[in-house]
Amino acid sequence: MSKIYLKPEEMPKKWYNILADLPTPMDPPISPFTGKPVTFDEMKAIFPPHLIEQEMSDKKWIDIPDEVLEVLSIWRPSPLIRAKRLEEVLGTTAKIYYKYEGVSPAGSHKPNTAVAQAYYNKINGIKRLTTETGAGQWGSALSLACKMFDIACRVYMVKVSYHQKPYRKSFMRLFGAEVIPSPSDITNAGREVLKRNPNSNGSLGIAISEAVEEAAQRSDTNYALGSVLNHVLLHQTVIGLEAIKQFELVGDYPDKIYASCGGGSNFGGIAFPFLEKMLKGDKKTEAIAVEPASCPTLTKGVFEYDYGDEAKLTPIMKMYTLGHDFEPPAIHAGGLRYHGDSPIVSYLYNKGLIGAEAVHQSEVFEAGILFAQTEAIVPAPESSHAIAAAIKEAKRCKETGESKTILFCLSGHGFFDMGSYDAYLDGKLSDFEYPEEAIKESLKNLPNVSLK
Amino acid sequence: MSKIYLKPEEMPKKWYNILADLPTPMDPPISPFTGKPVTFDEMKAIFPPHLIEQEMSDKKWIDIPDEVLEVLSIWRPSPLIRAKRLEEVLGTTAKIYYKYEGVSPAGSHKPNTAVAQAYYNKINGIKRLTTETGAGQWGSALSLACKMFDIACRVYMVKVSYHQKPYRKSFMRLFGAEVIPSPSDITNAGREVLKRNPNSNGSLGIAISEAVEEAAQRSDTNYALGSVLNHVLLHQTVIGLEAIKQFELVGDYPDKIYASCGGGSNFGGIAFPFLEKMLKGDKKTEAIAVEPASCPTLTKGVFEYDYGDEAKLTPIMKMYTLGHDFEPPAIHAGGLRYHGDSPIVSYLYNKGLIGAEAVHQSEVFEAGILFAQTEAIVPAPESSHAIAAAIKEAKRCKETGESKTILFCLSGHGFFDMGSYDAYLDGKLSDFEYPEEAIKESLKNLPNVSLK
Structure with a gap:
């Protein structure tokens, strides 16, 4: 047969953390404000503790929570x-x-992490997540994940994509997310850009800045990223x-x-x-x-x-x-x-x-x-x-x-x-x-x- | 578990023909030209013999050809x-x-029949299929099926949908089909409509007429329908x-x-x-x-x-x-x-x-x-x-x-x-x-x- 299926019960129950197997330690991330390696507490402004632990963990295998497995099993x-x-x-x-x-x-593959991130935020009492999206795959995934765990989601979507990819925006709305074309006038970062260029098409970098800014300022709100991080x-x-x-x-x-x-x-x-x-x-x-x-x-x-x-x-x-x-x-x-x-x-x-x-x-x-x-x-x-x-x-x-x-x-x-x-x-x-x-x-x- | 899967080898190998089990016979289809029940030979102008047999068959279980099963198993x-x-x-x-x-x-479910129809036409030496599509589900299915059996496909797509559902049109093109907005000027039926109303938005009825007309006139071309028929x-x-x-x-x-x-x-x-x-x-x-x-x-x-x-x-x-x-x-x-x-x-x-x-x-x-x-x-x-x-x-x-x-x-x-x-x-x-x-x-x- 050309399709090879696993049984539902054969789904992996642990994630593999390659950090534990690297031949030498990696150089740490540096805070743009202190110039020193980012601390756990600094990251707590926008991420829940479980995710920060995972970001820095040297444990080779990390248990996938049952609640996450249940949604992944969809x-x-x-x-x-x-x-x-x-x-x-x-x-x-x-x-x-x-x-x-x-x-x-x-x-796409994006919900594999979106579901885990929404879950860890949920159990830490977070009520809202912000994020950015360009093409829309990540924003769609996080909207879906937030709906599954009943938390709110605000997506800053690069303005040019917001207009060019209307169906992606519709998908996010359908799953209850609020989609804001970025740059917007609801963040300092967005207003700064609009002041310089009122017709800005936006960029992923600007959208990240808006989402991070909002998450850092609100205690009920965290930020979620769809790639790059450990x-x-x-x-x-x-x-x-x-x-x-x-x-x-x-x-x-x-x-x-x-x-x-x-x-x-x-x-x-x-x-x-x-x-x-x-x-x-x-x-x-x-x-x-x-x-x-x-x-x-x-x-x-x-x-x-x-x-x-x-x-x-x-x-x-x-x-x-x-x-x-x-x-x-x-x-x-x-x-x-x-x-x-x-x-x-x-x-x-x-x-x-x-x-x-x-x-x-x-x-x-x-x-x-x-x-x-x-x-x-x-x-x-x-x-x-x-x-x-x-x-x-x-x-x-x-x-x-x-x-x-x-x-x-x-x-x-x-x-x-x-x-x-x-x-x-x-x-x-x-x-x-x-x-x-x-x-x-x-x-x-x-x-x-x-x-x- | 909430998902119930069958193994690939558990796919049905026969179709169920409910005609064999009806308590009384159905009234036959009537030719619009003769006023009499449509004959096998009349249907041969646009359908291959196997499909006409199936249309009229009283056999309760009909074998699904291996070649069809293979594509369905995708x-x-x-x-x-x-x-x-x-x-x-x-x-x-x-x-x-x-x-x-x-x-x-x-x-959608449409490829279940599109694949069978493309196959039977293929083994009867047919080189092209025509069809109509409204919303685009059926046209997409037939385009795909024709590509799998390497025959050409022309889809008359209701003009208003052609413009309102551009992604459906793209899908059909991607699978190698030619998509014609209907009414078109390449059939008598289409030209008649355009003569009366040059700005016609089209309708499923008009698109069917165009597709049937073309199939009836060309010996290398048959017609395929996505619903209604037995x-x-x-x-x-x-x-x-x-x-x-x-x-x-x-x-x-x-x-x-x-x-x-x-x-x-x-x-x-x-x-x-x-x-x-x-x-x-x-x-x-x-x-x-x-x-x-x-x-x-x-x-x-x-x-x-x-x-x-x-x-x-x-x-x-x-x-x-x-x-x-x-x-x-x-x-x-x-x-x-x-x-x-x-x-x-x-x-x-x-x-x-x-x-x-x-x-x-x-x-x-x-x-x-x-x-x-x-x-x-x-x-x-x-x-x-x-x-x-x-x-x-x-x-x-x-x-x-x-x-x-x-x-x-x-x-x-x-x-x-x-x-x-x-x-x-x-x-x-x-x-x-x-x-x-x-x-x-x-x-x-x-x-x-x-x-x-």
């Missing part, structure tokens, strides 16, 4: 699928599998943990894993449990983070301390970055337009423990359409980055005759992204050049951090 | 889910289950057959089954296998077809011979109808805006073997949103008709203390219908009055059919 375990039709069309000697996270109610990647490891069990069922194991990488939660989610086996010398797998050529954080960025947002409100983190004021071109995979990357993913890449690859928008859409027409699932443009890289590898295997086992994470479906497929089919999507000058410029503005 | 068996969160919120003493067909690649309902019985096995797994059985009903394929698909048990005196179930109050075919129509389309090209069928030139108000569940109903469903209703119920648009959306917020699935507005009726029954059970088992078919997801949720949340959706005068008017134009 769509988990997600299927692992052998892409037999795609293999046939490619005529490859490789085997291609994909883990399909688009079965979640919000259509606890977020931790919650996503259910993806890889399930995949390992599914490969056991068919007696196979991936030689190569491809996952699209913006902030790193999708990549970490599928790859870390396989890296666990590699780090302890068990089984070898090459995990490759796939990013857009127009926002090439890992492949063209630098490994330095940088801000997580434009307004410099978030901790300064050691990561691959293109500079916090780098503005990536408006590619159609909005979820991958981030200047930085998860500190853990950055660390692993810097140590040579994982690989990275950049792909162009046109090959991404070409791969996505080939995938849809053979496997009958419309992929999100973000996910199609992984598909493109996997297909490239499968074609290489065809040439060399290798019978490698390839796994990629199909992180979401593209039902809310049909407009970008239209643009591609109408010949209106072009590849952006590698924005060399812009990156050079923005890299001049990295913060000056001394760990002494 | 998403089947579909889950049966106990709506525990919804039950809790309602505080009902009833148990509520739903069969979820939105897991199909096109997002063979279409036959292919949908996999839904109910799976549900029966799933209820066996949990030792339960539905007292009441609710399914939205436009042409009848969703209703027939889930209900007929349960009716099989009832017709042979085994187990009793009350199956209720749920329709919009603004297009109340079963509850307010007449059981008479009528045309299937406005242009009077299709066979004249004995069915509940509001008159072939009745134009239903523009409700947001486009899939239920049809003047007639499946002849089998009509027959069963007329014999008192099934029930029918009409619900208003506002209660439909209210129910859909409650369902989404508890069960975390955004339902298609069509499916929400069944949800509304099921919720009404669950509330009734709460009052009486009855512990009935309720099943409804969640025929599709609503990711392409977010605009209508916005309209509802913005207070822009109103209930249409029962269009009594319009129906009275259109019922004057029924054809004069004599079976002598």
